[in-house]
Amino acid sequence: MEEVKMQEAKYEDFKIENPMKEFARKFLKKKSAVVSLGFIFFLVILAIFQPAPYDIDETDYDNILSEPNSEHLFGTDEYGRDVLSRIITGTRLSLSVAVTAVTIGAFLGSILGIIAGYYGGLLESLIMRFCDILFSFPGLLLAIGIVAIIGPGLTNVVIAISIYGIPTFTRVIRSSTLSIKELLYIEASRSIGVSDTRLLVKHIFPGTLPALIVTYTMRMGTAIISAASLSFLGFGASPTNPDWGAMLSTGRDYIGVAPHMLLYPGLMIFFTVLAFNLLGDGLRDTLDPKLD
């Protein structure tokens, strides 16, 4: 009779891939997300180094409302200021408003969400009803309402956008927390005597990170639109600031004679928001293990 030998699995058989490499490998397959990331990276470079060809307040009265030409690639506005330079300089404003607002919203929203999800009960009801109230206003209206109460200005725009980002994060993090806290490894951690606070910070919070990162990226797009809208409506940046929304607002008066004053800031907003949304989509596909 033939002898059958059993072989135990060799230790080397379990190949390990560095998680970051694994992430990069999956992410690089998502072409649109990679291009978006490149574009966002480009925007960040613009925001940091501000390579504007002209000073934003430099007026050229010989070239008022001139169409795009070799001297002014995106044309000039009603005072003869270079539109391209104002757009490049405005990158810093738009991105920093969005980053600050979304970060504050994410921070507060995550804390509320994780508390609501973990402790449940009356606390959860209170937090979630508060979010429902915020949600019941159409998004921008809420921001306008908040600005109306605390007054116009960039700081207040940031505050308004953060407040209206809170409920989104609260809901996302709460639902993540709800599903994570039922998992066996949380019970296992409790069985070795881990305290509630440590459980929340060390064991549950990292599990919500994929959802948090995706929501954060998606909210960036929304925040940029909201900030631009508020500036367009005159609640945010003053028209002297090189804000994309404010540029649209002034350009509106010259739409017949100088459409480039609207076109380029508009395109900038469009591509930036699109890039953040596509990047968010790509991250979600990469970070969600169920989509493998």
Add this chain to the structure above:
Amino acid sequence: MSEKLLEVKNLRTEFHTDKGKLVAVNDVSFYVGKEEIVGLVGESGSGKSVTSLSVLRLLPEQGNISAGEVLLEGKDLLKMNKKDIRNIRGGDIAMIFQDPMSSLNPVLRVGEQIMECTKLHLKYNNSQARKHAIDMIKRVGIPVPEDVMNRYPHQLSGGMSQRIMIAMAMSCNPKVLIADEPTTALDVTIQAQVMELMLELKEKNKIGILLITHDLGVVAEMCNRVMVMYCGRIVEMADVFSLFKNPLHPYTKGLIASVPKIGKNADVLPYIAGRVPDLSQMPKGCKFAPRCSEAMEKCYKEEPKLTNIDGNRQCRCHLIRERSEINE
């Protein structure tokens, strides 16, 4: 008789649900001695896991322990405050769960998770905890512990994960280990290795183990004493030899009969007819009566009491009572 390490007295655990109050564990008493493995056997839904969770007060929100005592060397765990019970968990009493792959936190490195226990209970600093963790991983028979420390749980096989869980459970030198179906999710060769490891740890560390399982083969191999649970009640308790040689309760007989035997050709595997009744629709009288082949009229009316037999066995059945009465 060995020294009682963990003693559970008249434990009663209830769940508050939409269907009303459900009693998942009813009047359960047992003890685990030093260097002893006590098996807890029963079908799914018989209250085995709830019993083990009750011991460490890890029940979900809807559950609460309404009566009884859980004594660890004489101290009642049910009367302790939150902080003290947290010190017991993972300290004096450790637990291993059914599915090792999902018992480890997927976003933390294995080493960090093993170190957490000693940092919490023995107040080790980072380097002490690290050394101890490496030592523990070596002891559970994993080569290259330094490498395993840096891995994430999904980079381990099932057997390795369960070894890690055992290393984690043993790292604070517990007195009692509760193993809730530790081998159910593993394949047979790994099962044998894990069981071997648990036996070894029992001998070396002189701990008591409460082994929850529905695998009678494992029970026969590992345990000193066995309890059989049905519908939240202990229906039979005996030392492992007597139980397999001479099962008294019809349910135990049924369980043993339904283990497939190698070499015997049977078209239909023997099984116990019917199924475990829903907790909200418990029959009156003996809970096993509707499925019992030897049920009498009395069984449907009156619930039998747990009766002592020969001093070291217990059984909850009217038949036993009648027989012993006749003998008297």
